[in-house]
Amino acid sequence: MKPIVYIFTKAPLMGKAKTRLAADIGVVHAQRIYKAMMSRVIRNVQSEKWDTVLAVTPARWLSRVREWRGMPQIRQVSGSLSPRLADVFKIKGPIVVIGTDCPQVTAQDIDHAFKALKHHKVVFGPAADGGFWLMGAIGPIPADLFDNVRWSHENTLLDLADKFDDIGVLRTLTDVDDLETLREVRANPGPS
Numbered sequence: 001m002k003p004i005v006y007i008f009t010k011a012p013l014m015g016k017a018k019t020r021l022a023a024d025i026g027v028v029h030a031q032r033i034y035k036a037m038m039s040r041v042i043r044n045v046q047s048e049k050w051d052t053v054l055a056v057t058p059a060r061w062l063s064r065v066r067e068w069r070g071m072p073q074i075r076q077v078s079g080s081l082s083p084r085l086a087d088v089f090k091i092k093g094p095i096v097v098i099g100t101d102c103p104q105v106t107a108q109d110i111d112h113a114f115k116a117l118k119h120h121k122v123v124f125g126p127a128a129d130g131g132f133w134l135m136g137a138i139g140p141i142p143a144d145l146f147d148n149v150r151w152s153h154e155n156t157l158l159d160l161a162d163k164f165d166d167i168g169v170l171r172t173l174t175d176v177d178d179l180e181t182l183r184e185v186r187a188n189p190g191p192s
Contacts, residue, residue: 003050003094003114008076008084009038009068010100011061024179037176038100039067045098047107050114055088055097081151085135086143096136098125101175104190105133109170116168123168124161127175128184130154134170 010017012035015027022030046052054068059075077087089095096113098105102125109125113136116123122141125134130153149159161167174184 001093003096004091005045005050005052005110006055006074006088006095006097007042007045007052008055008057008097008099009042010034010057011065012038012067013061018176020178021176021182025182033176033182034100035067037103040103041098041100041105042067042071044103044106045110047110049111050096055084082146082149083143086146089137089139089141090143091139093139094136095139096123096134098134099175101177102127102133102173103176103185104173104188106190109134112170113168116170120168121166122161122164123170124157125170126157126172128172129175129177129181130158131156131175132160133173133175135160136168 012031014031015022018030018034021033042054052071054071054073055076056062056068056073057076062073062075076084085097088097094114094117096110113123113125113134117136117138121137123134123136124132127133145163150156174181176182176185
């Protein structure tokens with residue numbers, strides 16, 4: 001069974017993605033940056049070693065976004081990140097989930113995650129803000145493991161990692177959420 005990388009992504013609608021960044025730089029500029037980050041992540045994580053699937057929201061935008069053309073797409077279930085992660089991790093096999101907030105992520109990072117899953121039950125790519133930019137596991141995993149997690153919190157990764165006893169850890173990356181983190185990533189963009 002071929003491993004799967006799910007990229008959680010939002011349609012790049014004006015004022016709907018990167019709202020905290022938009023508060024700092026305006027909705028037009030934030031939308032442009034979001035599209036660039038989304039495109040970069042999609043491009044940078046491609047490999048023949050795994051299948052890449054976009055998990056998109058809102059569902060009505062399936063196959064309607066130019067940057068998603070040619071990519072397999074599924075809709076994200078509604079709700080917090082808990083049911084959305086539970087939905088993709090319900091299938092059997094090695095699975096990695098990332099978002100589009102860390103444009104520094106590369107195919108090498110994904111490869112490291114799948115290699116870590118040969119030795120660990122779960123793998124995380126920590127984000128500098130206390131969350132994570134990658135989660136990987138051999139599915140299926142119980143949906144209730146995603147309960148009682150404080151999402152978008154400085155302890156998000158700790159809340160989730162405490163539920164597992166065998167964890168692999170990748171490099172720490174920065175989520176682009178606001179002007180300060182955008183500047184950090186621009187100062188150290190990683191490979192393009």
